[in-house]
Amino acid sequence: xxxxxxxxxxxxxxxxxxxxxxxxxxxxxxxxxxxxxxxxxxxxxxxxxxxxxxxxxxxxxxxxxxxxxxxxxxxxxxxxxxxxxxxxxxxxxxxxxxxxxxxxxxxxxxxxxxxxxxxxxxxxxxxxxxxxxxxxxxxxxxxxxxxxxxxxxxxxxxxxxxxxxxxxxxxxxxxxxxxxxxxxxxxxxxxxxxxxxxxxxxxxxxxxxxxxxxxxxxxxxxxxxxxxxxxxxxxxxxxxxxxxxxxxxxxxxxxxxxxxxxxxxxxxxxxxxxxxxxxxxxxxxxxxxxxxxxxxxxxxxxxxxxxxxxxxxxxxxxxxxxxxxxxxxx
Amino acid sequence: xxxxxxxxxxxxxxxxxxxxxxxxxxxxxxxxxxxxxxxxxxxxxxxxxxxxxxxxxxxxxxxxxxxxxxxxxxxxxxxxxxxxxxxxxxxxxxxxxxxxxxxxxxxxxxxxxxxxxxxxxxxxxxxxxxxxxxxxxxxxxxxxxxxxxxxxxxxxxxxxxxxxxxxxxxxxxxxxxxxxxxxxxxxxxxxxxxxxxxxxxxxxxxxxxxxxxxxxxxxxxxxxxxxxxxxxxxxxxxxxxxxxxxxxxxxxxxxxxxxxxxxxxxxxxxxxxxxxxxxxxxxxxxxxxxxxxxxxxxxxxxxxxxxxxxxxxxxxxxxxxxxxxxxxxx
Numbered sequence: 001x002x003x004x005x006x007x008x009x010x011x012x013x014x015x016x017x018x019x020x021x022x023x024x025x026x027x028x029x030x031x032x033x034x035x036x037x038x039x040x041x042x043x044x045x046x047x048x049x050x051x052x053x054x055x056x057x058x059x060x061x062x063x064x065x066x067x068x069x070x071x072x073x074x075x076x077x078x079x080x081x082x083x084x085x086x087x088x089x090x091x092x093x094x095x096x097x098x099x100x101x102x103x104x105x106x107x108x109x110x111x112x113x114x115x116x117x118x119x120x121x122x123x124x125x126x127x128x129x130x131x132x133x134x135x136x137x138x139x140x141x142x143x144x145x146x147x148x149x150x151x152x153x154x155x156x157x158x159x160x161x162x163x164x165x166x167x168x169x170x171x172x173x174x175x176x177x178x179x180x181x182x183x184x185x186x187x188x189x190x191x192x193x194x195x196x197x198x199x200x201x202x203x204x205x206x207x208x209x210x211x212x213x214x215x216x217x218x219x220x221x222x223x224x225x226x227x228x229x230x231x232x233x234x235x236x237x238x239x240x241x242x243x244x245x246x247x248x249x250x251x252x253x254x255x256x257x258x259x260x261x262x263x264x265x266x267x268x269x270x271x272x273x274x275x276x277x278x279x280x281x282x283x284x285x286x287x288x289x290x291x292x293x294x295x296x297x298x299x300x301x302x303x304x305x306x307x308x309x310x311x312x313x314x315x316x317x318x319x320x321x322x323x324x325x326x327x328x329x330x
Numbered sequence: 331x332x333x334x335x336x337x338x339x340x341x342x343x344x345x346x347x348x349x350x351x352x353x354x355x356x357x358x359x360x361x362x363x364x365x366x367x368x369x370x371x372x373x374x375x376x377x378x379x380x381x382x383x384x385x386x387x388x389x390x391x392x393x394x395x396x397x398x399x400x401x402x403x404x405x406x407x408x409x410x411x412x413x414x415x416x417x418x419x420x421x422x423x424x425x426x427x428x429x430x431x432x433x434x435x436x437x438x439x440x441x442x443x444x445x446x447x448x449x450x451x452x453x454x455x456x457x458x459x460x461x462x463x464x465x466x467x468x469x470x471x472x473x474x475x476x477x478x479x480x481x482x483x484x485x486x487x488x489x490x491x492x493x494x495x496x497x498x499x500x501x502x503x504x505x506x507x508x509x510x511x512x513x514x515x516x517x518x519x520x521x522x523x524x525x526x527x528x529x530x531x532x533x534x535x536x537x538x539x540x541x542x543x544x545x546x547x548x549x550x551x552x553x554x555x556x557x558x559x560x561x562x563x564x565x566x567x568x569x570x571x572x573x574x575x576x577x578x579x580x581x582x583x584x585x586x587x588x589x590x591x592x593x594x595x596x597x598x599x600x601x602x603x604x605x606x607x608x609x610x611x612x613x614x615x616x617x618x619x620x621x622x623x624x625x626x627x628x629x630x631x632x633x634x635x636x637x638x639x640x641x642x643x644x645x646x647x648x649x650x651x652x653x654x655x656x657x658x659x660x
Contacts, residue, residue: 002539003596004583004597004600004631005560005562005596005599006561006562006599006603007558011595011599014599015596015602016598016618017599018598018599018601018602018605019620021601021602021615022598022601022619044457055593055595057594057595077595137556153548190403191332202554209332230333230335230336230337234334256348256352259494260591260593261385261590263590263627263628264387264388265384265385265387265407265627266333266334267342267348268346268348268349268419269334269340269347270334271348271349272344272347272351275348275351285351288351290349290352295594296594298592298593298630300334300591306523
């Protein structure tokens with residue numbers, strides 16, 4: 001498998017150097033692997049810290065900036081960052097108003113953020129945590145006890161980020177983040193496996209002519225394999241899987257997310273089918289985001305995330321955001 | 331080859347339906363295949379129209395909006411749109427101040443935009459045209475007489491779009507677009523071929539362990555094939571190819587563009603090497619853009635575009651833009 005890299009060992013450091021060069025509005029600490037918004041800590045405002053394995057870009061580093069994350073800690077590819085990174089990030093962004101850790105539900109991330117929360121508390125930083133576990137495909141998996149955290153992470157980071165930017169207190173930012181997670185469900189499909197730099201070959205074996213329904217963002221197995229389906233059939237399957245697990249009475253935010261290697265042309269076409277399926281099920285879509293946001297390296301495929309929103313969540317979603325990966329209203 | 335589509339015949343129409351659903355701020359005419367900013371025509375302002383084969387998204391439809399294109403005409407995949415689309419787009423955006431056609435240098439596009447310019451003139455619309463031909467890799471190719479138009483299209487559309495938004499007259503917007511093209515050079519590499527929906531198999535055969543240096547955005551052959559190179563070596567090759575053809579005295583805009591299937595993690599790492607190579611050659615970078623902007627379906631690879639800017643071009647580049655694919659300052 002060919003990659004645009006030097007050596008596997010330096011992939012994350014190289015990417016951080018390139019991110020630093022492209023984004024002078026961020027402080028990128030390449031050595032310690034922390035990406036921080038340049039104006040942190042912001043007086044009187046709660047800091048938001050997330051992180052996880054690399055390979056899901058723009059998540060999380062690309063979501064650092066006014067209106068979203070205060071800092072991100074990238075681990076090695078598909079590997080949790082370590083507590084030291086998280087504590088360093090918390091210290092960099094804490095203005096005294098406290099810090100919220102946004103943690104995708106993978107065993108390594110959960111353990112390391114737990115440890116970091118203790119260490120940061122020892123340093124006098126007030127820490128709250130929220131777990132993201134939106135993926136309805138499977139319960140328990142290769143990397144997870146319970147459900148996996150996937151596309152809803154974007155909505156949690158966006159909405160909690162807007163609340164923090166407004167100066168809402170830690171308890172309220174935490175409660176909002178929890179509400180967003182509880183209001184969100186996701187389902188993903190893979191048309192191809194991804195290849196990590198360290199392994200150099202596909203992480204799983206997906207035969208020609210088959211797709212994986214319910215795949216995770218590291219290529220973890222899903223619910224089942226089937227003969228290749230049309231965009232329409234996949235949209236129906238994904239929407240049904242999500243709606244089997246939630247019954248939105250309010251409008252939803254819709255994320256039609258590419259896994260990395262699926263062309264935008266196909267993602268837009270898939271969005272048309274997802275919207276049709278939602279309309280048939282009586283679900284109103286308030287906002288739609290189509291693109292590669294929570295990726296899995298070079299995996300082909302897509303995921304669908306719905307987040308049920310009330311007026312307040314929608315207002316916070318629409319609030320200005322200025323990050324490399326998501327930007328509007330400013 | 332698996333794709334997230336219904337049938338090859340409906341790929342473009344499906345994508346436009348999905349685009350319409352995701353972007354209420356655009357008017358998407360699915361039947362006639364024209365994407366127009368919703369507030370067009372804007373009184374007193376020059377209209378900017380571009381277009382070309384689909385498969386390069388977000389180019390061009392994703393660059394429609396305030397501060398960039400007024401309208402885009404998507405053709406079938408890798409196939410020029412037809413004059414009817416272009417005339418319809420020109421009529422939709424002309425406020426009386428005239429319309430600039432921005433044409434990538436491919437034989438079909440050039441012929442069709444020429445014909446459209448005559449037809450639009452017959453309808454009383456003042457038309458100017460600018461040709462984009464920035465790719466230094468080859469002269470003449472499968473689709474082209476002269477050089478191909480690739481990454482510089484983004485800079486031409488952005489800077490001419492800002493000038494039009496300010497109310498600059500047609501002659502001046504045209505002159506700026508021409509200046510941007512003449513100040514820009516690009517070079518691309520492919521690590522894999524792309525697959526068109528109609529063909530269903532890779533457009534060319536690239537053996538394992540080799541890369542194509544100087545590839546076009548339709549997978550047209552480049553300068554040569556070599557055994558796979560590191561990110562550092564590819565950056566040196568691309569930067570040298572570009573700088574063999576231009577000697578920037580001023581700072582440059584840098585676009586490190588993904589061809590579609592290369593992960594953002596790798597693109598950022600590649601950016602670090604491109605910046606190093608430019609520093610070694612004494613070239614100052616004023617602004618950097620890293621991401622998938624001028625793509626080639628699911629091709630893996632990247633391109634490097636430099637655009638030498640004076641203070642005025644830089645000011646126009648920095649001006650607010652609000653499109654699905656490029657957005658800042660608003």
